[in-house]
Amino acid sequence: MLQVENLSCRNLAPVSFTVDAGESVAVTGASGAGKSLLLRSLADLDPNDGEIFLDGRARSAMPAPAWRRRVVYVPAESGWWADHVGPHFDDRDAAAGFLHRLQLPAECMEWPVARLSTGERQRLALVRAMVLAPTVMLLDEPTSGLDHETTLRVEGVLHERLTGAAAIIFVSHDKAQADRFGRRRLHIEDGVIEEVPTEPRRS
Amino acid sequence: MNYITLDYWDLASAAALLLINAGLSIVFQLGLARRLVIAAARMVVQLTMVGLVLKALFAVQSPWLTILVALAMVLFAGREAIARQERTFTGYWSYGIGTASMCVAALIVTLYAVTTQFEARSWFDPRYAIPLLGMILGNTMNGVSLCLDRLLSSAHAERIAIEARLALGADARTALSSVSRQAMRAGMLPTVNAMAATGLVSLPGMMTGQILAGVEPVEAVKYQILIMFLIGGGTALGVFAAIQFASKRLTDARHRLRLDRLTVKN
Incomplete structure (x- = not known):
């Protein structure tokens, strides 16, 4: 589904790989190895070379905003451009279901962004991305600020996206999560990306 | 018109007031003494030269x-507009964008004024065109300078929020809308304030100046009102142009935020 050909960016060596629908790929590596850079390049947020195809359509043939709505990047630190939560959501009805499942009350739309906890920000940013129903989600440490129980809830919701034929590429520093949630694994060392074989699992 | 001409002793005695500034700077160690001397000297030299140039030009x-x-x-x-900015575009872009936006605004407004309100003998009559341009340019420069300074520092400070919008599929214009609005406000506010306070404060x-030169106060006021409108228009045009040029350079065809095109000065 997602076909990456010779993608390179600043200090990322050219890399090619494909991700199928329903697959989740864990990206691991030391801090500063280039994990976020890889996700940002996939979303075309940093100048990069190479080509990516999504269901056979070339990224270069699509306007960047259209590409990013289908291949959506959720950074580790979420950004907010209005004072309250609500204006960050175009479709509040679509968000409602996700909010509930991630243990956020519906009235959180009225909350001021400045008063959100790290965990609330993170979950809301995730909901904001899922509302777009993207084909590929690029998640940079999606659960780093969450407790174990909430982490599993998030993974549950994400898992549904996968069965709905989306693909997820996520960065995680948690080896257990990478093993648990990632069906495949890409390891980055000094800007060089390699696929690490994972043991076959019953899922 | 009758007015009292100044001799050089008058100027020298006024310059003595600068000693107050110098004294303050030395006593409170403001470190401004050197700058003060240079600025005062620049002012004298620049104005003298302008006087001579205008005389020849007329x-x-x-x-x-x-x-x-x-x-x-x-x-x-x-050059002045970008001289005191915290962040600027790399290379000639900074100078180019500042100059281009002022050029557009000041020339349009000056030509408009000279050809419509002032029945000058010809549009290039320097007695009208140059002082008008000077006044419009001075204010437009302030507006453009404040606006660009604000745009670039906000874009830097709010990178995460801007990129969040881009990552969710917003186009560059939408993603920058909040910082460009702030920047346009910053650029136009001084002009609005000046209009509101004129005459009272x-x-x-x-x-x-006209009154000192012997013009009827009511006539001088009419001139001033006209100038304020011209300045308002010039600043708005300049700020608008600066935002257009700068946000083009701040993003690229793939709707990315290109902070790598900025550099920190000083």
């Missing part, structure tokens, strides 16, 4: 010379 009445002087003024304004220099 005598000649040539369109080409008027254009040349106008161009030189715009180029200097462009401040007596504008041009009007007082």
Whole structure:
């Protein structure tokens, strides 16, 4: 589904790989190895070379905003451009279901962004991305600020996206999560990306 | 018109007031003494030269010379506008964007004024064109400078929020809308404030100048009102142009935020 050909960016060596629908790929590596850079390049947020195809359509043939709505990047630190939560959501009805499942009350739309906890920000940013129903989600440490129980809830919701034929590429520093949630694994060392074989699992 | 001409002793005695500044700077160690001397010297030299240039220019009445002087003024304004910015575009972009936006705004407004409100003998009559351009340019320069400074520092400070919008599929214009709105406000606010306070808090220099030169106060006021409108229009045009040019450079065809095109000065 997602076909990456010779993608390179600043200090990322050219890399090619494909991700199928329903697959989740864990990206691991030391801090500063280039994990976020890889996700940002996939979303075309940093100048990069190479080509990516999504269901056979070339990224270069699509306007960047259209590409990013289908291949959506959720950074580790979420950004907010209005004072309250609500204006960050175009479709509040679509968000409602996700909010509930991630243990956020519906009235959180009225909350001021400045008063959100790290965990609330993170979950809301995730909901904001899922509302777009993207084909590929690029998640940079999606659960780093969450407790174990909430982490599993998030993974549950994400898992549904996968069965709905989306693909997820996520960065995680948690080896257990990478093993648990990632069906495949890409390891980055000094800007060089390699696929690490994972043991076959019953899922 | 009758007015009292100043001799050089008058100027020298006024310059003595600068000793207060110098004294304060030394006593409180403000470190401004050197800058103060340089700034005062620059002022004297620059104004003297302008006086001589204008005198020559008025005598000649040539369109080409008027254009040349106008161009030189715009180029200097462009340099001044970016001189004190915290963040600027790399290379010549910074200078280019500042100068281009002022050039567009100041020339349009000046030509408009000279050809419509002032029944000057010709559009290039330097006695009207140059002082008008100077006043419009000075204010437009302030607006453009404040606006660009705000745009670039906000874009830097709010990178995460801007990129969040881009990552969710917003186009560059939408993603930058909140910082460009702030920047346009910052650029236009001084002009709005100046208009609101004129006459109550401040007596504008041009009007007082005319009154000192013996013009009827009501006539001088009419001139001042006209100038304020021209300045308002010029600043708005300049700020608008600056936002257009700068947000083009701040993003690229793939709707990315390109902070790598900025550099920190000082």
